Amino acid sequence: MSTDETFFQEIGGHETFRRLVDNFYRGVADDPVLKPMYPEEDLGPAAERLTLFLEQYWGGPGTYSEQRGHPRLRMRHMPFKVNPDARDRWLKHMREAVEELGLPPLQEETLWSYLERAAFAMVNTFEE
Template identity: 50%
Template sequence: MTFYDEVGGQPTFDAIVDGFYAQIPDDDILGPMYPPEDMAGARDRLAWFLAQYWGGPQTFSEQRGHPRLRMRHAHFHVNRDAAIRWLELMKNSLDQIPETTLDDTHRAAMWEHMERVAAMLINRPD
């Protein structure tokens, strides 16, 4: 059984991503990075990526190829403030997932991954 299966599969990842994207339109740092006409596409890509990373379907690779996160985010202005805000919004979303779905061990593993990704994507000085 994969991490993906242990936390409830796609519905859990959809809930995390939906909670995150619900905050984006009103966010002063991240909101401008997401064109309204591509919000649904961005949402799908993040859900596919997280599901795939944690052992779920390979939809991201099938639809988009190798994740290449740094390359795909290179044209966005991702400084330390943006990375911190991404983590804040993601934490808000994770906090909405009940512990019966995402226990402390799984939550900690997911958070550690999110911290690594946020740090890795910084591509501009402060």
């Protein structure tokens, strides 16, 4: 990796993030706790938002902010009951999606470490 290359570029850019998100939402589609948190009938709009957010976070295009403004992740997730069970389900599906990418160990750990921290930060209730 050159010193000017972003993590977004290093792991394969848009195609890698698209695969990650598509793999993740395949799991969410059948999850009885997570699926109801997505208001659209089709998970496509949510997948697009997550793809754009992750790409921007990792040094890709700033399309997410151009279209939606500041990410404000905690605020955007407040309408939903994100308890430890929901977090763990999210992490399960995301872990499977990350593993399907087949990234080198350092890149996988870099990506996973962020996703895990983000999931824990989104918990907004401890109620069942």
